[in-house]
Amino acid sequence: MLEEGTYFMKGNHVIAEAAIIAGCRFFGAYPITPASPIAERMSYRLFEEGGEFIQMEDEIASMAAIIGASCAGAKSMTATSGPGVSLMLENIGLAYMMEAPVVIVDVMRGGPSTGMPTLTSQGDINQVRWGSHGDYDVIAYCPSTVQECFDLTIKAFNAAEKYRVPVFIMADQILGLMTSNVKVPRLRDIKIVDRETPMDGDDTYQPYDSSTLVPPMAIAGHGHHVLMTGLTHDERGYPATNPEGQEKLMSRLKRKIYENIDDIVELEEFMLEDAELAIVAYGSEARSVREAIKQAREKGLKVGMLRFKTIWPFPERQVNELSRRVKKIMVAEVNLGQLVHPVREYAVCEVVALTHSGGALHPPAEVLRRIEEEMK
Amino acid sequence: MKPPITVERHPRDKLLRVDRLPHIWCPGCGLGKVISAYSKAIDNSGIERNKHVVVSGIGCSGRASGYLDLDSYHTTHGRPIAFATGLKLANPELQVTVISGDGDLSTIGGNHLIHAARRNINLNVILVNNFIYGMTGGQASATTPYGAKTSTTTKGNYDHPFNLPFLMRAAGATHIARWTVLHHVQLQESIEKAFQHDGFSFVEALSPCPKGFGKKNSFRNAIDTMHYFEQRSELEENPELTQLEIDMDPKSDVIVGEFFAEEKMPYFDSKDRFFHYIGGHQA
Numbered sequence: 056m057l058e059e060g061t062y063f064m065k066g067n068h069v070i071a072e073a074a075i076i077a078g079c080r081f082f083g084a085y086p087i088t089p090a091s092p093i094a095e096r097m098s099y100r101l102f103e104e105g106g107e108f109i110q111m112e113d114e115i116a117s118m119a120a121i122i123g124a125s126c127a128g129a130k131s132m133t134a135t136s137g138p139g140v141s142l143m144l145e146n147i148g149l150a151y152m153m154e155a156p157v158v159i160v161d162v163m164r165g166g167p168s169t170g171m172p173t174l175t176s177q178g179d180i181n182q183v184r185w186g187s188h189g190d191y192d193v194i195a196y197c198p199s200t201v202q203e204c205f206d207l208t209i210k211a212f213n214a215a216e217k218y219r220v221p222v223f224i225m226a227d228q229i230l231g232l233m234t235s236n237v238k239v240p241r242l243r244d245i246k247i248v249d250r251e252t253p254m255d256g257d258d259t260y261q262p263y264d265s266s267t268l269v270p271p272m273a274i275a276g277h278g279h280h281v282l283m284t285g286l287t288h289d290e291r292g293y294p295a296t297n298p299e300g301q302e303k304l305m306s307r308l309k310r311k312i313y314e315n316i317d318d319i320v321e322l323e324e325f326m327l328e329d330a331e332l333a334i335v336a337y338g339s340e341a342r343s344v345r346e347a348i349k350q351a352r353e354k355g356l357k358v359g360m361l362r363f364k365t366i367w368p369f370p371e372r373q374v375n376e377l378s379r380r381v382k383k384i385m386v387a388e389v390n391l392g393q394l395v396h397p398v399r400e401y402a403v404c405e406v407v408a409l410t411h412s413g414g415a416l417h418p419p420a421e422v423l424r425r426i427e428e429e430m431k
Numbered sequence: 432m433k434p435p436i437t438v439e440r441h442p443r444d445k446l447l448r449v450d451r452l453p454h455i456w457c458p459g460c461g462l463g464k465v466i467s468a469y470s471k472a473i474d475n476s477g478i479e480r481n482k483h484v485v486v487s488g489i490g491c492s493g494r495a496s497g498y499l500d501l502d503s504y505h506t507t508h509g510r511p512i513a514f515a516t517g518l519k520l521a522n523p524e525l526q527v528t529v530i531s532g533d534g535d536l537s538t539i540g541g542n543h544l545i546h547a548a549r550r551n552i553n554l555n556v557i558l559v560n561n562f563i564y565g566m567t568g569g570q571a572s573a574t575t576p577y578g579a580k581t582s583t584t585t586k587g588n589y590d591h592p593f594n595l596p597f598l599m600r601a602a603g604a605t606h607i608a609r610w611t612v613l614h615h616v617q618l619q620e621s622i623e624k625a626f627q628h629d630g631f632s633f634v635e636a637l638s639p640c641p642k643g644f645g646k647k648n649s650f651r652n653a654i655d656t657m658h659y660f661e662q663r664s665e666l667e668e669n670p671e672l673t674q675l676e677i678d679m680d681p682k683s684d685v686i687v688g689e690f691f692a693e694e695k696m697p698y699f700d701s702k703d704r705f706f707h708y709i710g711g712h713q714a
């Protein structure tokens with residue numbers, strides 16, 4: 056494992072190393088630009104750490120394999136880009152239903168379809184949240200710097216283990232391939248969370264006990280004889296495909312995220328104290344926005360940023376509160392308007408969009424021009 | 432007064448989730464025989480029961496995992512082999528068996544079937560072949576015989592079916608067997624052999640689906656397919672694999688047997704060789 060120190064590394068490689076420190080011992084993936092460096096790194100690094108790497112036959116298989124490995128007790132991850140997420144969506148629903156902790160790295164690239172494999176985008180924000188059928192929730196972290204590739208990967212594993220949900224790390228082509236300094240703290244100072252498991256031989260164990268939001272998870276081979284299924288199920292894991300069974304299960308699954316939303320959500324406020332215009336931004340795009348805000352401040356414009364380090368679950372309360380203290384919110388993103396919609400839903404002030412059809416970030420000068428226009 | 436109905440505990444009950452019975456399968460369905468053969472094989476395997484894990488996909492055969500009192504995983508359509516690959520890699524001590532149907536494993540999930548065989552990973556695949564999608568109402572699958580009538584080939588199937596043992600041999604499976612559910616003991620023994628075999632095992636279990644397949648074709652009653660299996664099954668130890676297609680024609684033979692077994696470096700050993708080469712393996 057990486058020892059304490061400062062390293063000069065690519066974002067994708069930092070995610071791989073952080074995953075190993077977080078306890079990842081199974082990685083299954085299929086090659087795809089621009090996420091492949093994560094698989095390449097894991098292909099030999101996991102060997103060294105006593106884990107298992109496998110290059111699967113496609114992304115559907117990758118997602119199925121990491122859920123299987125998770126059920127056998129391994130902290131598991133895959134890494135892909137938009138087209139791969141599209142193939143994984145059905146099994147992401149399975150992970151949600153089985154409550155198998157898994158981490159999915161999405162190094163976003165231009166879409167739709169093959170789009171622009173080698174250029175950046177933030178076009179998967181909605182896909183990860185809404186792509187699988189039915190009602191479900193995910194946790195999605197969105198790093199903005201190479202350092203956050205490290206910090207948020209650790210948190211992603213911790214959240215997956217704590218809440219037993221699929222967790223995304225939403226990087227993008229620029230961040231994945233960017234090389235920068237990253238500080239790795241002393242290993243004993245890094246907080247690592249492991250899932251709760253039932254005691255071996257506990258006859259009263261109910262795999263989907265509804266008296267608690269996150270029941271302990273039995274590991275294959277320990278004698279609990281669990282039935283885990285994608286079908287709507289009762290506390291024993293047995294199929295309960297009726298409106299009552301559905302209501303009982305779905306309400307617990309929903310509550311386990313929304314009753315813990317304050318524990319999950321992470322936001323950064325930048326120069327918001329006296330701001331009249333707040334820019335909501337995330338990921339690589341937030342770097343341009345930060346620069347533009349500094350320049351705008353020099354011109355005396357009262358503008359700040361609310362940066363989402365977690366995109367999902369959506370920080371409903373915080374956006375609503377923000378909208379009561381500013382005159383206007385502008386959502387800056389590298390897509391044609393995705394996160395702007397929930398912002399509009401929860402804000403009481405005017406919300407405008409700064410969109411980009413993809414392939415590059417907004418240059419700071421362009422963000423600045425829009426700031427000036429909106430504050431006229 | 433009517434005499435009370437006494438339900439004896441069946442010797443297989445201890446491997447079943449009896450609180451989930453009766454099962455959902457139709458009268459005359461062959462799936463119960465597959466479960467029975469698998470659970471007898473577990474009893475005889477000498478492998479600790481808690482190490483046996485069963486994984487299945489979607490469909491009538493996919494429900495098999497849910498009736499077995501083991502760690503059991505009922506996954507998505509076509510993906511149980513990929514799921515099982517993750518389970519096995521994360522804990523090689525588990526004895527991982529996939530039980531699912533022809534639609535699940537060889538049609539929607541065909542890619543995972545061939546790639547798991549290619550890797551020669553130590554999984555046991557029991558493919559219950561009833562030539563049809565049973566649960567969704569008898570539509571054609573990749574094993575529906577040429578000319579057979581199904582609810583999506585009402586005039587006869589114009590697609591050619593897979594010859595699964597041949598496909599598996601070409602893909603790299605190192606243990607290949609086929610029985611009908613009538614050959615209960617042989618099926619059970621092939622499953623036991625799969626447990627012992629170090630590598631990818633493929634056991635095809637031909638099974639009647641009177642509702643979805645039989646009554647539209649030449650097997651009007653549930654028992655007719657069983658009679659056919661009884662009368663036309665031919666045991667062959669070393670068959671020409673290219674000749675193993677099944678047409679379910681009452682005048683054709685059904686070739687069954689332990690078709691193929693070889694020792695080839697299994698997945699984990701193969702990987703270890705290169706671990707050492709890289710120099711990273713910490714045994």
Ligand code: SF4
Binds near residue numbers: 461462561641643
């Ligand atoms: S539809 Fe066919 S396969 Fe399904 S339970 Fe009925 S007989 Fe068995």
